[in-house]
Amino acid sequence: MARAKAGTKGVPRLERESQMLEVASEIFGNEGYAATNIQVVAERAGISKPLIYNYFGSKEGLFLACLDRAGTIVADEIERIARGDAVGIERGLRTLEGMFTILEPQPYLWKLFYDPTAPSTGAVADAIDHYTQRIAKLADEGVAELMGLAGNTDPVDISAMTALWLGIVDSLMNWWMEHPDESADAMMQRCVRLLSALLGDSRQ
Amino acid sequence: MARAKAGTKGVPRLERESQMLEVASEIFGNEGYAATNIQVVAERAGISKPLIYNYFGSKEGLFLACLDRAGTIVADEIERIARGDAVGIERGLRTLEGMFTILEPQPYLWKLFYDPTAPSTGAVADAIDHYTQRIAKLADEGVAELMGLAGNTDPVDISAMTALWLGIVDSLMNWWMEHPDESADAMMQRCVRLLSALLGDSRQ
DNA sequence: CCGTGGTAACTTACTCAAAAGTCATATGAG
DNA sequence: CTCATATGACTTTTGAGTAAGTTACCACGG
Numbered sequence: 001m002a003r004a005k006a007g008t009k010g011v012p013r014l015e016r017e018s019q020m021l022e023v024a025s026e027i028f029g030n031e032g033y034a035a036t037n038i039q040v041v042a043e044r045a046g047i048s049k050p051l052i053y054n055y056f057g058s059k060e061g062l063f064l065a066c067l068d069r070a071g072t073i074v075a076d077e078i079e080r081i082a083r084g085d086a087v088g089i090e091r092g093l094r095t096l097e098g099m100f101t102i103l104e105p106q107p108y109l110w111k112l113f114y115d116p117t118a119p120s121t122g123a124v125a126d127a128i129d130h131y132t133q134r135i136a137k138l139a140d141e142g143v144a145e146l147m148g149l150a151g152n153t154d155p156v157d158i159s160a161m162t163a164l165w166l167g168i169v170d171s172l173m174n175w176w177m178e179h180p181d182e183s184a185d186a187m188m189q190r191c192v193r194l195l196s197a198l199l200g201d202s203r204q
Numbered sequence: 205m206a207r208a209k210a211g212t213k214g215v216p217r218l219e220r221e222s223q224m225l226e227v228a229s230e231i232f233g234n235e236g237y238a239a240t241n242i243q244v245v246a247e248r249a250g251i252s253k254p255l256i257y258n259y260f261g262s263k264e265g266l267f268l269a270c271l272d273r274a275g276t277i278v279a280d281e282i283e284r285i286a287r288g289d290a291v292g293i294e295r296g297l298r299t300l301e302g303m304f305t306i307l308e309p310q311p312y313l314w315k316l317f318y319d320p321t322a323p324s325t326g327a328v329a330d331a332i333d334h335y336t337q338r339i340a341k342l343a344d345e346g347v348a349e350l351m352g353l354a355g356n357t358d359p360v361d362i363s364a365m366t367a368l369w370l371g372i373v374d375s376l377m378n379w380w381m382e383h384p385d386e387s388a389d390a391m392m393q394r395c396v397r398l399l400s401a402l403l404g405d406s407r408q
Numbered sequence: 409c410c411g412t413g414g415t416a417a418c419t420t421a422c423t424c425a426a427a428a429g430t431c432a433t434a435t436g437a438g
Numbered sequence: 439c440t441c442a443t444a445t446g447a448c449t450t451t452t453g454a455g456t457a458a459g460t461t462a463c464c465a466c467g468g
Contacts, residue, residue, distance in 0.1 A: 008417035008462045016417080034238035035321040037453065048419050053455065089402075117236045117321055150404035152397060156383075161398050163379040164372060171371020175364050193356060194365050198293075199403065200354035212436055212443035220443085241427065252445050257429065 017055055017065075020045050024052075025066040029108025030177075033063055034117035060124050063112075067124070070109040071131035077102045082138045088146045089195070092165070095142065096191055099169060100176075100184035110173045139165055221259055221269075224249050228256075229270040233312025237267055238321035264328050267316075271328070274313040275335035279342075281306045286342045292350045293399070296369065299346065300395055303373060304380075304388040314377045343369055 011019075023045040027036050038059055042049040056062040077098045086094045103109060113132050118124055143162045147153065176187055215223075227249040231240050242263055246253040260266040281302050290298045307313060317336050322328055347366045351357065380391055 005419070005461090008460095010463065011417075013417080030320075032236070032238065032320045034236065038455090039453075049454090050420090050456075051418060054418085059454065111320075115320075117239050147401050150401035152401045154397075157394060157397055157401070160376075160379050160394055161401070164375050164398065167371050167375025167378070168368060170375070171368050172364075174371070175367035178367075179360075190361060190364055193358075193361055194368065197351045197354035197356045197361070197365070209435095209445070212441095215443080217443080242429090243427070253428090254430075254446090255444060258444080261429095263428070 013055070016047070016051070020047070020052060020055065020062070021066055021069055024062050025070060025106070025112065026108055028063060028066055028115070029106075029111040032111075032115050032117045033059075033119070038062070060119060060122065063118065064124055064127055067112055067127045067131065070112050071127065071134075073102060074099075074109065074113075075131055075134045078135055078138050082141065088149055091142050091145070093188075093191065093195070096169065096172070097184075097188050099173075100187045103173065104184040107173050107177045110170065114170060136162060136166065217259070220251070220255070222273075224251070224256060224259065224266070225269055225273050228266050229274060229316065230310070230312055232267060232270055232319070233310075233315040236315075236319050236321045237263075237323070242266070264323060264326065267322065268328055268331055271316055271331045271335065274316050275331070275338070277306060278303075278313060278317075279335055279338045282339060282342050286345065292353055295346045295349070297392075297395065297399070300373065300376070301388075301392050303377075304391045307377065308388040311377050311381045314374065318374060340366060340370065 020041070024036075024041050027041055027044065036059075038052060039049050041062070042052055045052075052062060056065055078095060081091075081095050081098045084091075084094060099110075112118075113128055113135070118128060140158065140162045143165055144153075144158050147158055147161060152158075172187070172191065176182060182190075224245070228240075228245050231245055231248070240263075242256060243253050245266070246256055249256075256266060260269055282299060285295075285299050285302045288295075288298060303314075316322075317332055317339070322332060344362060344366045347369055348357075348362050351362055351365060356362075376391070376395065380386060386394075
């Protein structure tokens, strides 16, 4: 008798891991670290809580694994685009396009790096720092280039503009999450329209 | 003997309430709802935890009161500016100026409405909804005006642009929170510079 | 082709700490 | 003297983390 449904279900470790990571990333991204309940992650993944601890050690460990997965996906893509030859506004649009394409099935990944409730010390903080630095560095390059073309080389202005740019990406991701029917391509076209509306009106 | 320091301290109820609300708003805004500990709020306000419960009933009740206070401050200001006669980009800049001025001593108030860890049901959710709707409605008017000038009247584009605009405000607030030496006026001038850099480069 | 042991995958049923929330009581202002 | 203001010391709840054991797959000897 005893434990009704214990025992392996024949799912290999790696497969279970990515299955857990997908579910966990979605919940962490949508609810935030602090508001995420491991029990809920387990239920939605169709497994038990201890299995998560067995595989990832702790809530932080699970979050860290999510960060690494998402960070690689996102930062690699931005780096790939940065190596292209677009400059100024064009580079910004190319970057957006890449983000939309890569985050089409999972826009919440972006949120993992900008979660104010994530632990602010330890390995998690280090990982967040690592990936956001990597992203911010590339953004900063693009922004400095854009600002330079307009004759502004003030580093503080560039820092503010970079924050603004990352905030713009963030807002677009949020809006997108609320409009899931929108395809990556449609998002991209919309951005172009928004930009031209902004520029079209701008000189009174 | 017994309770060393119990008993009234002669502070009238209303004064204590706003004192608690100020402290609580700062912590809720900076740490987020989920990560906020009522005990800590009490300590920082120099009073005991039960007094908070006596006055506000629950953590949610306290948060709700913070929302009402901040919502009134922010929405009233935006409404005041909307009644002015600036249009297009100019209206946006005036709104930013108003936000910077009013949030100069307490930029974290803004964060209360965009806290992903706040309860997503009940009175708190209703209040958040109420104030963000109120803010979004005004933003939407301004954005529709701007887009109209550029010949774009698509409501979905307007919705996206509104989200973008609110995100821009949010980013600027966040950047400002990380650069507390900056005065409201300096922030304003910086925004004008950023805008002109963006527009200056824009037509290849 | 059939046991049989070893190991990886898995769960139930707990412990424990932190933080929300309550109660009984104290004390100073009017 | 009294009651709104205030607190120390609880109880309760929630959720992270763990101990101990169960079951299925699989290699290998017969």
